Each structure stands twice: as structure tokens, then as C-alpha cells.
Amino acid sequence: MNIKQRKILVLSISILLLAICIVGVIVNHFFTKQDKEEIFKYGYKKTTADKASKDGISIKEDFLTVNSFSRPGTPLKVINNIVVHYVANPGSSAQDNRNYFNGLATTGQTYASSHYVIGIEGEIIQCIPLNEIAYCSNNRNDDTISIEVCHPDEDGKFTKDSYDSLVKLCAWLCDAYELEAEDIIRHYDVTGKICPKYFVDNPDAWKKFKKDVKNSHL
Numbered sequence: 001m002n003i004k005q006r007k008i009l010v011l012s013i014s015i016l017l018l019a020i021c022i023v024g025v026i027v028n029h030f031f032t033k034q035d036k037e038e039i040f041k042y043g044y045k046k047t048t049a050d051k052a053s054k055d056g057i058s059i060k061e062d063f064l065t066v067n068s069f070s071r072p073g074t075p076l077k078v079i080n081n082i083v084v085h086y087v088a089n090p091g092s093s094a095q096d097n098r099n100y101f102n103g104l105a106t107t108g109q110t111y112a113s114s115h116y117v118i119g120i121e122g123e124i125i126q127c128i129p130l131n132e133i134a135y136c137s138n139n140r141n142d143d144t145i146s147i148e149v150c151h152p153d154e155d156g157k158f159t160k161d162s163y164d165s166l167v168k169l170c171a172w173l174c175d176a177y178e179l180e181a182e183d184i185i186r187h188y189d190v191t192g193k194i195c196p197k198y199f200v201d202n203p204d205a206w207k208k209f210k211k212d213v214k215n216s217h218l
């Protein structure tokens with residue numbers, strides 16, 4: 001191989017490597033962009049019950065029928081916070097609360113719903129897809145995911161099973177939507193309402209909860 005041939009060979013390899021790099025950057029950019037667009041277009045792409053079960057969380061999808069009182073079908077375009085609530089109905093189950101929301105379609109009693117309800121035994125029911133708003137957190141319905149938690153007594157303290165499910169679900173949602181534990185807020189932080197009661201009455205328990213989410217490894 002003479003010098004000229006060697007130069008051509010080196011040049012060819014350089015061009016080939018450069019081309020590979022350029023293709024890599026373009027492909028990476030395309031997929032990242034598509035991923036982000038799909039999260040907001042389809043909302044729950046990363047957070048379907050199927051995906052959850054693969055990540056070790058059991059979620060029952062039992063979506064409400066679309067209706068103006070509890071599932072308006074309004075797109076949820078951005079998710080900035082996760083809002084935690086308590087159901088304020090001691091002893092009621094996750095299914096009871098989900099059915100109550102669904103029943104509002106016919107009773108028209110009030111406007112209320114939430115994306116998830118966690119039961120006393122730690123069961124999780126999803127009532128609304130994450131690309132739609134729920135009627136749960138007042139003026140923050142349009143940029144938050146809401147979680148209602150059941151409780152056995154008036155003091156609103158969650159059972160260990162409910163608490164564990166809440167920690168897991170929040171950690172999983174933070175991961176899916178690139179949020180921090182500090183982005184989890186109480187209904188109280190939105191309107192001053194005593195909700196979730198136990199975490200308003202016991203600010204240290206609330207701090208510990210966020211710490212538990214941070215330290216949770218799925």
C-alpha cells in the first residue's frame with residue numbers, strides 16, 4: 001500500500017466514523033423527542049397498569065365512564081405535581097370511592113374524582129387515565145396527578161399497607177414524569193383544606209413520607 005492509498009484509507013475510515021456519530025446523534029434525538037411527545041400526547045404511556053405490574057406495583061384499571069361530573073375527558077397536558085388526599089370517609093374501600101365517583105355521572109351530586117384511590121389493604125385502583133384531568137385539587141386540576149387514600153379511622157392515619165402502596169406509587173410516578181419527592185404536595189398546600197388530615201396534623205410524618213419516597217427503590 002503506497003502513501004496515497006494509506007491516506008485514502010485513513011480518510012475513508014474517518015468519514016465512516018463521523019457518519020456513524022451523526023446517525024447516532026440523530027437517532028438519539030429522534031427517540032428522546034418522540035418519547036417526550038408521547039408522554040404528553042398519551043399521558044400514561046409509561047404508567048399503564050401493565051407497565052406497573054412489570055415494575056412490581058399492582059394497579060387495577062377501572063376507569064370511570066366519561067361524564068361531566070367526574071371524568072370530563074379534558075386533556076392533562078403537563079404534570080408538575082402529585083397531590084395526596086384522604087377520602088374523609090373512614091372504613092370505605094377503594095372500590096367504594098371509585099364507584100361513588102362513577103355514580104356522580106347519574107346523581108350529579110357534585111364534581112369530584114381522582115386519578116387513583118388507594119384502599120386500606122393497599123390495593124390501588126386507577127379511575128382516570130393520566131392524560132386526562134381529575135376533579136380533585138381545585139385550581140391545580142390542570143397540572144397535577146391526584147391520589148386519594150382510604151383510612152380506617154377519623155384521625156385519617158393510613159394503614160401500613162396503604163402507606164406502603166402510596167410510597168411505591170409516588171416513587172413510580174416521580175420516575176415516570178421526572179419529578180422529585182418535593183414535587184409531591186398535600187391538598188392542604190393547594191387550598192389550606194385539612195387534607196390529608198393526618199399529614200396536616202403531623203408535619204413530621206409528612207416529611208418522613210417524602211423521605212421514604214426518595215429512598216424507595218422500585
Ligand SMILES: [Zn+2]
Pocket residue numbers: 084085086136187193195196
Ligand atoms: Zn383532598
